[in-house]
Amino acid sequence: MSSIHPPALLRRQTQTVTSISLSTISDIQKLLRTAGEIALSRRVTAKVHLKSDMTPFTDIELDMEALILPFLRERFPDYQILSEENGTQGPVKPAVWALDPIDGTKIFLNGLPTWGVSLGSIVNGRPALGFFYMPVTHDFYWGGEGFGAFLNDKPLPLGIEHDLDDPLSFLAIPSNGHRYFEFDYPRLRCFGSTAAHCCYVAQGAATGALLRRVNLWDLAGVLPILSQAGVQVEYYSQGAFSPEPYLNGGKIKEEILVAREPILGKMRRLIRRK
Structure with missing residues (x-):
């Protein structure tokens, strides 16, 4: 190819x-x-x-x-x-x-x-x-x-973006996300790859993604893709994510939300920490 x-x-x-x-x-x-x-x-x-x-x-x-x-x-x-x-x-x-x-x-x-x-x-x-x-x-x-x-x-995106109310929409979450969060949303998916989850948001297939316990090497490949596709990357507690504090390879301890506006605000209301 x-x-x-x-x-x-x-x-x-x-x-x-x-x-x-x-x-x-x-x-x-x-x-x-x-x-x-x-x-x-x-x-x-x-x-x-x-x-x-x-x-x-x-x-x-x-x-x-x-x-x-x-x-x-x-x-x-x-x-x-x-x-x-x-x-x-x-x-x-x-x-x-x-x-x-x-x-x-x-x-x-x-x-x-x-x-x-x-x-x-x-x-x-x-x-x-x-x-x-x-x-x-x-x-x-x-x-x-x-x-x-x-x-x-x-x-990107491919023109197939969905709002949260769309029956084709879904949120990509970690496999253990249910242990730490309550989700007031019926369509949750886990594909087992942080980068894949993010790319599916950039593509418009996934409406948003919750990331947990990731490192910079999990994100560095997809951050430019997300940015150029019009997707925001923010901490769960709000505020834009910055890769700069994690250039030493340290674990990103706070959860991250990945979505376009205005989906981010809606996601925060649907995802509650236990």
Whole structure:
């Protein structure tokens, strides 16, 4: 499959906050696609280990990082690198790449489709460029300042946004969300991947998402996509989410709401902490 460059985008190579060319974007897309296909081909032979918090990781993710991280170091020497399996690498810098080789590890290991490779950059505290590739479905979400947001070659959103009252609408929530919140809403879904939940909101399929206990590597790949698709990312207690305090890889302790206005306000009234 060739790299994804919408025709309109090829005609307007807008200068972006990242100063990254379409050629480099194409190289990143090819790399993430290769990494994703490697993961897909090796799933049944994955060696599974448990972290201290009892979440699983695999030898495949380590090999994916071994493929992607050298590329980032070579092509972006002025960037700090943050990855789920290797942590923070290098001194603190104003530009950061954050990588989650498999967002949705449990879903991946269970043979389900809603997992993917997530990579995003934060420049001067702002989401700059992000990618999320889902190998099973071949859905490639990406976006950035000056470029817009896309699912493959289609601009986001796809024109299928739903209000909360629409029978096709749903909220994407964590699998354990019911333990911590009461939901005064009938249509809740969990797909097992923070990045997938966010991309479904950007796409317009999900009306909103509640995120809980995530790290920056879970979000960095989708923050630019959400921003360019007109989606707000706020703390549950209100206030815009900023990635800057979490560049060291620390856990984001407060829950996050992801939706377009005016859905955010409605979501707060429908989701109550226990």
